[in-house]
Amino acid sequence: MFYYLLKYVLLGPLLRLVFRPRIEGLENVPATGPAIVAGNHLSFSDHFLMPAMLKRRITFLAKAEYFTGPGVKGRLTAFFFRSAGQIPVDRSGKDAGQAAIREGLGVLGKSELLGIYPEGTRSHDGRLYKGKVGVAVMALRAGVPVVPCAMIGTFEAQPPGKVIPNLHPVVIRFGKPLDFSRYAGLEHEKAILRAVTDEIMYAILSLSEQEYVDRYAAVVKAEQTAQKKEHKFPRAPLG
Template sequence: MFYYLLKYVLLGPLLRLVFRPRIEGLEHVPSSGAAIVAGNHLSFSDHFLMPAVLKRRITFLAKAEYFTGPGIKGRLTAYFFRSAGQIPVDRSGKEAGQAAIREGLGVLSKGELLGIYPEGTRSHDGRLYKGKVGVAVMALKAGVPVIPCAMIGTFEAQPPGRVVPRIHPVVIRFGEPLDFSRYAGMENEKAILRAITDEIMYAILTLSEQEYVDQYAAAAKAADAERKAGRKATGERRARRLPQR
């Protein structure tokens, strides 16, 4: 109930008014039946802009940290995300991937639309990173099509670390559904899962026209943070060696 209140009354109209997103290829999203919408992930705003423009409800897998904040603020945040169609997934530990797959298959088993970001986390620099194979596992196990989606302009509107979005043109572009029924029953074949995931990521890349990096986003983000920390430490050491005037 609150999902539709957000979509049509409280949040959706505001997002459409402020960002005026241009929608392309909406006809590729089926009006009924289970399907996966797989998109690039550039901004916190992605969670709300895509549901705002779709004609049917979509449920996203979201990191559990959005649901576990302390105090009243944390509880209100968790309620908001659940009401907005988000399902918490713990991304830590060895079973994180399996937990996400179970939750996703639960959504698809109800004939609903599942939203997923194959990169696993937001891009920290606006580039498109290597996809994780969970999306392929779900597509094969559920026997559903995958609709590629490109969010364009949301990184500029609200890059990681920015709380209040700036006004910037946004395009949400959906591609033709990808059918992987030819691989039915092969969800345990690693090479097949990798090939399917790469095909999905290539479709997203074609729509978004981003630069592609053949590396997982989380690893790239960690390496970048380590480099920045190293440069900062080097700068501090040099500053300490400078003669005082």
């Protein structure tokens, strides 16, 4: 109930007014039945813009940190995400991927739309990074189509760390559904999962026209953070 209140009364009209998003390819999103919408992830605002523009309800797997933040802001954020029907997923630990897959399959099992960011985290520099294979596992196990989606302009509108968005044009572009039924029963084959994931990422890339980096975003982020620390606090020479 709160989801539709946000969509049509509280948040949706405000997002349309501020961002004035242009929607392309909306007819590619199935009107009924389970499907995965797999998109690039450039901004915190992605969580709200795509659901606000879609006719159908979509459930995203959101990182658990959105539900456990401290203070008033943390409680409000958690309330918002829970009320909007988003599912917290703990991304730490060796079983994090399996937990996300289990939750995602539960959404698809109810013939709903599932939203996924295959990169696993927001892009810190506007580039598109290598996708994780969880999206392929869910697509093959559930036997559902994958609709590629490109968020364009949201990085400029609200880059990482910026609370109040800039006024910048935004385009939300949906591609034709990808059918992976030819790989049915092969969700345990690593090469197949990689091939399916790469096909999905290529479809997103074709829509977004971003620069592509064939590495995981989280790894690149960690390396850059370590380099900044090293530059700020250089090690003393031995001896």
